[in-house]
Amino acid sequence: MIAPGRGAALAGAAAALLLAGCGQKPPAGPPSPGQRLYAANCLACHQPGGEGVPGVQPPLAGTPVPTGDPQVLLRWVMFGERPAALPRGRYSGMMPQFGYLSDEDLAVLLSYVRSSFGNHAAPVTPAMVAAARSAHRGG
Template sequence: MTGRGLATLLLCGSLTACGGAPDSTAATAPGERLYALHCSACHQRDGRGIEGVQPALAGAPTVAGDLQPLIRWVLFGERPPALVSQRRASVMPVFGWLSDDEVAAILTHVRGAFGNGSTPVTAAMVGAERRLRH
């Protein structure tokens, strides 16, 4: 088993709970692949999350709404107004260490998949939020 596969197993308890190992997506688009690698262990491959643990990204107002709060949540963990507060058995790590390109690809995937029909995110938009913050 690869290191990544092991990390997935530790995070999820079993590979089936995560919808399969991230390695199996090597031939897919970058955003989908990066989502599988960094996000799907919690939000699941189908974006439906797990009740009481991680919220669904399918149909989430934070995902479909303004880009600024969405980008700032992923980069800095700054809580978006549309994120419903509830007791959850998990917390989300911040992803400021990903590149602008990577965050843009992931968010474009998330906004376009799972029945969400929102506009893509560019690396320039992500870069602008990063510069505003620092």
């Protein structure tokens, strides 16, 4: 057990560390459309910095699918078609499907993921999303 006084001191130190942000500055200015879409759809599981939750939800940086082939990424995010690089059972969580989002929103959102958290992959275009959609429909 930690004595109450010492607990408060530790809490204060933790708050100071949080404020210092461990070197991660909050983004300046209003959130971009990509950031807003990420916050609304992905952040609860994949976390603000894309760091995920160990064993439950994967990080979106340093993992293969986010920065890999856009069609593989799109098929996973839109329809839950499992990529070879994401073997079943590695994470205990379940990911919902996002095929109901518009081509434009998915393009903006996934381009954000591919260029954030230290990622440097080429953007996803609405045409790529449309191609993934029609491939899924078998057309």
